[in-house]
Amino acid sequence: MTREWMLQQVERERVDPRENPNLLIDESHQEFWNTAARKPYARALLRAEQHWTRRRGVWLRQVEAVEGANATREEVAELLEDCSAEAKRLVAPILHFRITEVALWTVLREAREHDQPSFAVALEQPHSLELLRCLRLRIDLGGERAAAGMMDEFCARARRCMEESHERTTEKGARGRRFVEVTDVLARCLNWAQKCQKDGHIEWYHGNAEEALAAWRQADACLRHLRAPPAAASADAMIARLHAAVLKNLAQAALRLGCWTEALQAADDALQLDDRDHKAWFRRACALEGLGRYREEQAALDRLEELSVGRADRARLRKELRARRRRLARLLDRDRAVSARCLRAAASRGVFSEGRHAREPPLAAGDAVFVRDGFADFAAGQRATVVEVCGGLARLHFEGEDRTSTCSWQRTSAA
16 A cells, blocks of 8 residues: 555545445445445554554553562562571572462462461461472472473463363353343444444455455454343344354355364354254354364264255255265275374384383382482482372382472382
8 A cells, every 4th residue: 555556546436436435425324434444444544453452452461460470579579588497498599480489479379368377377388398399309400491391381281271261251151141232332233243244245255255254253243242122122133143144154254264163163153043054054064074073073964954854955955965974974084094004003113012111110109219319308318108100200208207208200220
């Protein structure tokens, strides 16, 4: 969009109704502004504004997170002054690592949630000291690389927990919940949704699947939680029909672009509105095929065949179903062949042989072990009994001591 292009475009729109449909529409009409918003430069300006609005929100959240982390770090540093010498001795050499700060923040949060008398009391609990000893041990053995690995593992687990919590609370809870809007707000939302739906159809007709998907996403976001007030309860059926049409269009565009998960979610949402919609079932089957969930696709095709009974276009539907089932049979055969090749390759390499673990017998509870190299609080030659084993770590009970400690272990030829 150079200056020369803009000048030429303005001149064409001033005289040519094919370039500017608004030449034939009055400014007081809503379609005038809908058409103006479809212009490439108007759409670019709108998306730029939306982009920077989202970025400002992200920056503000980042600033709040950094300020909160700094305040918590200062608070923990002050509270450590009141802790015991053993806790300070464990924490001081590794306090500059991020994973140690996270562990201390966790102890502080748990102390507040469980009404502990103080942070020092919470830190003196056996499980808190055990956590610090484990951190100190792994960092002493692996250094900065071990600390970075533990932090990456913590972030991955935290991200997975947040995603699962989001799915439980938002996707399953609030996604299908609709909120009553007053009549004027309802009218504006419906007008905007219809405008976005039409924008998507125009872009789809011109082969712009990405632009069509973006328009239909906006319409879905506008209609997702919309419900008519009691005085206009008859509008709920119209909202449901419009939303179902938008969701099916969204699923179709997502399938074209390979966004299988989004297509499946859109088809499922459409089926929540009408579980007998054959187009939604067909697009759900296509999305399941893209995700490799062939058994579920077969069930969706069976359901679609049930819905075809009594329809005027049953012959066409049955023809499409036969083609889809043949394709599904080929995919299942290919999937079984790949699985068989993988199993044969694993068997040829002895992955399932009995002697695979014979070279390195597993450590088990009750085994007697000793400290090979002295480090931290452990002296070389000190003996212990294995209490529990988890991955490369073992919880040990040392002779002559009441406490247990978590250590990494390595089997030697003498063991």
